[in-house]
Amino acid sequence: MNWQWFYQLGSPKWFYQKTHYWQHWLGAFALMMLVVGAIWGLAFTPMDYKQGNSFRIIYVHVPASAVSLAGFYIMALAGAAGLIWRVKLQYTVMSVAAPIGAILTFLSLVTGAIWGKPTWGTYWQWDARITFTTVQFFLYLGIIALQQAYRNQNTADRACAMLALVGTVNIPIIYKSVDWWYTLHQPATLKLTEKSSIAPEMAYPLIWMILAYYICYVWLLISHTNAASLRRERKSSWVQALFSDRNATKVT
Amino acid sequence: MIELPGLGTVFGRTFQREFIMGFRNRGDLANPVIFFLCIAIFVPLGVSPDGKVLAVLAPGIIWIVALLATLLSLDRLFQSDFDDGCLQQVMVSGQPLYWIVMAKVLVHWLITGLPLTLLSPVLGLMMSLPAEGYWPMLVSLLLGTGSLSLIGAIGAALTVALRRGGLLLSLIIMPLYVPVLIFGSAVIRNAIEGFAVGGQIAVLAAFLVLSLLLAPLAAAGALRIGVQA
Numbered sequence: 001m002n003w004q005w006f007y008q009l010g011s012p013k014w015f016y017q018k019t020h021y022w023q024h025w026l027g028a029f030a031l032m033m034l035v036v037g038a039i040w041g042l043a044f045t046p047m048d049y050k051q052g053n054s055f056r057i058i059y060v061h062v063p064a065s066a067v068s069l070a071g072f073y074i075m076a077l078a079g080a081a082g083l084i085w086r087v088k089l090q091y092t093v094m095s096v097a098a099p100i101g102a103i104l105t106f107l108s109l110v111t112g113a114i115w116g117k118p119t120w121g122t123y124w125q126w127d128a129r130i131t132f133t134t135v136q137f138f139l140y141l142g143i144i145a146l147q148q149a150y151r152n153q154n155t156a157d158r159a160c161a162m163l164a165l166v167g168t169v170n171i172p173i174i175y176k177s178v179d180w181w182y183t184l185h186q187p188a189t190l191k192l193t194e195k196s197s198i199a200p201e202m203a204y205p206l207i208w209m210i211l212a213y214y215i216c217y218v219w220l221l222i223s224h225t226n227a228a229s230l231r232r233e234r235k236s237s238w239v240q241a242l243f244s245d246r247n248a249t250k251v252t
Numbered sequence: 253m254i255e256l257p258g259l260g261t262v263f264g265r266t267f268q269r270e271f272i273m274g275f276r277n278r279g280d281l282a283n284p285v286i287f288f289l290c291i292a293i294f295v296p297l298g299v300s301p302d303g304k305v306l307a308v309l310a311p312g313i314i315w316i317v318a319l320l321a322t323l324l325s326l327d328r329l330f331q332s333d334f335d336d337g338c339l340q341q342v343m344v345s346g347q348p349l350y351w352i353v354m355a356k357v358l359v360h361w362l363i364t365g366l367p368l369t370l371l372s373p374v375l376g377l378m379m380s381l382p383a384e385g386y387w388p389m390l391v392s393l394l395l396g397t398g399s400l401s402l403i404g405a406i407g408a409a410l411t412v413a414l415r416r417g418g419l420l421l422s423l424i425i426m427p428l429y430v431p432v433l434i435f436g437s438a439v440i441r442n443a444i445e446g447f448a449v450g451g452q453i454a455v456l457a458a459f460l461v462l463s464l465l466l467a468p469l470a471a472a473g474a475l476r477i478g479v480q481a
Contacts, residue, residue, distance in 0.1 A: 135427045135430055136427075138423070138426065138427045139427045141423065142423050142424035142427065143424075145420055145423055145424065146410065146411075146420065146424055149411070149414050149417070149420055150413070150414070150481070152481050155413065155477060155478070155480070155481040158477045159410050159474065159477050159478070162406075162410060162470060162473055162474050162477065163406075163410055163424060165470070166406055166428070166470050167427075167428070169466065170427075170428050170431075173431050173459075174427070174428075174430050174431055177430060177431035177434045177435065178430065178434065180434070181434045181438070
């Protein structure tokens with residue numbers, strides 16, 4: 001069997017050549033999906049009988065929470081792949097996934113606080129999910145901080161991959177602990193809207209928006225990976241050739 | 253072919269060496285304990301000297317202080333061995349790093365976690381902890397500080413090659429301490445309120461077993477990364 005395709009998966013050059021033509025189209029598509037989903041959710045969905053218009057922030061809040069948690073696993077898997085096969089591309093994916101994930105987590109926290117004020121009467125409540133999301137935000141920040149602390153790129157990548165793996169093992173434990181802690185101390189009076197109890201005309205835009213967020217996440221991941229690869233490989237011949245060609249065409 | 257010493261010998265010698273080194277730096281030995289007791293003065297000064305208020309806060313404060321004292325003592329776990337090249341020698345010795353890390357963490361726990369646990373009744377007294385809380389506090393700290401040392405070793409190993417890794421170490425390890433803190437303080441609080449604590453103690457013991465299995469592995473991997481840098 002020919003294993004060449006497998007080794008190519010770790011090459012930043014191969015990845016750049018395969019993706020840089022269509023990554024902008026993917027970005028345009030992702031933004032279009034976001035705009036369509038936002039208009040659908042904000043203008044054409046019926047008002048909630050209890051929360052009025054304020055529930056519409058669900059279309060920003062829930063997708064951000066879902067993708068930020070999935071992003072942690074994507075980051076850890078990329079880091080594990082990097083550690084196992086010692087390939088550059090997967091480390092680059094991991095290192096760019098951390099800031100994207102941190103921003104999505106932050107977005108989820110901020111929109112949650114804004115949503116909390118009209119419905120719960122408070123910006124902040126020590127609810128299990130909020131607490132868990134905050135801890136997840138700090139896990140992301142830890143990985144970003146560790147990445148920046150090392151001067152040597154390879155060491156930084158491997159240390160971060162290790163930390164991401166340790167974090168991934170801990171995430172279910174932290175989630176269950178916080179859940180247990182919350183149910184012990186306060187009765188569950190405040191509940192986020194459960195998926196099953198949501199009306200279909202509200203659920204379809206939500207599913208659309210989650211899909212849009214995922215596509216947007218993939219686009220951000222690909223474009224940031226390519227940008228980071230160009231910066232990391234700036235001394236390699238293929239990047240040099242790429243930019244000398246561009247300069248040459250500009251001059252002529 | 254050189255005959256390598258057995259696993260027991262390596263573990264024993266590492267343990268012995270770490271223990272002697274720990275007792276030669278008496279200042280480092282006492283610092284976490286002094287820190288632990290300092291906070292016991294700060295909380296009544298900053299919050300309230302009222303016994304009723306302190307009794308409510310006591311379970312949480314005792315656990316948070318134990319956690320911070322452990323964190324403060326972690327950055328020297330592998331640092332001096334890394335600086336003088338001992339760690340490189342250990343790596344090329346052909347011995348399993350898992351057990352060497354385990355011996356180091358065990359000594360770290362014996363000279364920080366165990367004294368903190370043994371001193372906690374004094375802290376409980378100063379924080380007017382109700383009488384039912386003392387035994388659960390000792391048991392929960394005994395099990396929990398072990399997990400704290402083991403999980404912290406991962407952070408210490410990840411930051412070993414950095415000049416000033418102390419603050420960064422706290423940042424990356426704190427989120428991982430959340431479950432231990434939740435269950436540890438819940439044991440004391442439940443005992444005071446008269447509920448059963450067996451379940452929470454079992455969960456703390458499970459955390460300890462899980463971190464005994466996995467944390468030295470992760471720390472050994474992180475040390476390899478640090479030394480190769």
